[in-house]
Amino acid sequence: MVLISAVRDYISRMLQDISGMKVLILDSQTVSIVSVVYSQSELLQKEVFLVELVDSISKSRESMSHLKAVYFLRPTSENIQHLRRQIANPRFGEYHLFFSNMLKDTQIHILADSDEQEVVQQVQEFYADFVALDPFHFTLNMPSNYIYMLPAVVDPLTSQRFCDRAVDSIAAVFLALKRRPIIRYQRTSDVAKRIAQEAAKLMYQQESGLFDFRRTEVSPLLLVIDRRDDPVSPLLSQWTYQAMVHELIGIQDNKVDLKSLGKFPKDQEEVVLSSEQDSFFKANMYENFGDIGMNIKRLVDEFQQAAKSNQNIQTVEDMAKFVDNYPEYRKMHGNVSKHVSLVTEMSKIVQERKLMLVSEVEQELACNGGQGAAFEAVTNLLNNESISDEDRLRSVMLYALRYEKDSPVQLMQLFNKLASRSAKYKPGIVQFLLKQAGVDKRTADLYGSRDLLNIARNMARGLKGVENVYTQHQPLLFQTMESIVKGRLRDVDYPIVGNHFQQGRPQEVIIFIVGGTTYEESRCVAIQNSNNTGIRFILCGTTVLNSKGFLRDLEEAQRVARSSNSIV
Structure with missing residues (x-):
């Protein structure tokens, strides 16, 4: 609720303080930011009679001096150039400029130099550089989401843009909340470490004055983790x-x-x-x-x-x-x-798609042991003419993630059968998934088989029975939140950036998943928040995944890795 309210308040202030007929001018990303919290009828009530994209405004020369232009844009160099040209040749009576994040001094100078006719009435930063989907879940809708799977040297420019965008939005979230967090990251993820360190540098050094809010008794926690630590959640069929x-x-x-x-x-x-x-x-x-x-x-x-x-x-x-x-x-x-x-x-x-049959196999692979029965069940799916190519691929991936060390011969048999049964199968895609998110790459105990506490928990769940066979699975995020609530998040696995340390249990925790969140995980967060543990969790990520999106990112990362001859 807090982030939705923050964005709504920003937009309300933006529109209600400017009287008269208005045109609201957005970019491709602020369109999403506004649309999830404000309806068209609400915009009309604020006397917004036209909504346009900033690049389409550049192409039109029609004078509309009776309208006041309200711009809400991300402070990108491309948007600044659009604005520079539009202010230099004004079409509207007044220009009110709002940006979803911090402006650079050079950008302010460019805008000031372009405003020769003095049509700009105000320039403000309103920190809403994220898409607030639900009360405790937001996303960045980032393009090139696959890039987190590749070393930065493969495509340094795209990798840097990806990290910069993540850091900017994380900063906007904490500016909107008026907080400066303690920052931790997943030790085994280079990209999580990079984003965490750059966010800390921005908040504690480069813009320390902007983040110098009144201190709370216990600082909030920002935890940056990697999607590849739980590749199972985005591969499963869903039933909520x-x-x-x-x-x-x-x-x-x-x-x-x-x-x-x-x-x-x-x-x-x-x-x-x-x-x-x-x-x-x-x-x-x-x-x-x-x-x-x-x-x-x-x-x-x-x-x-x-x-x-x-x-x-x-x-x-x-x-x-x-x-x-x-x-x-x-x-x-x-x-x-x-x-x-x-x-x-x-x-x-x-x-x-016979998804009840498919999902039962998936849930067994994700939640229960038994390699022989699992091999037979996946083989039966591969032989079933009614099962789609995509569902066959997901079942083999789930088997491979679970039993990669236990049954290499049977795993190869499944690869061969998948290749012969599925015309759309991309050779090596399952092996690429194992290189990205196999057991040797993961920090956490995904299947609860390493840690005695997790083994006991899984045993208790098995004895107690599951209300619905199709919703047995709990995302790894549940275990992570439980560790935070109980003060058991290991420093060795999730180091703190810099010389800071957490004094006591945080009351606010933002978990940022590089590579994307799932709606199963946002449900998990909502349930955790309803337990009244005294900690409020907020989930965010670079995008919101379903199985198609996760597979698409895998395929694109594999293609780029091959074309650059990278060993990933």
């Missing part, structure tokens, strides 16, 4: 509502594009799934798929009751009441249609 929609259809900035799935009414081709704007989704986003069906049935029943009462119009008073309630009735109709459409489409996909 939000995670399942992203896995089977895809969510981008809390929007779901249904155009490719069939013929939908124009107003339903793209639907919004936001916990801030949709009370049914907020109540059900972490629920199991089976429970969702029952809850949607209740929603439909409620809507039918409302529809019946609206049909019973007999007097002028009834008509007036209907008119008053019509916006709410329409909203309810749209909401019901949206959720029924989503669940219907997902049910079709589950049946077509």
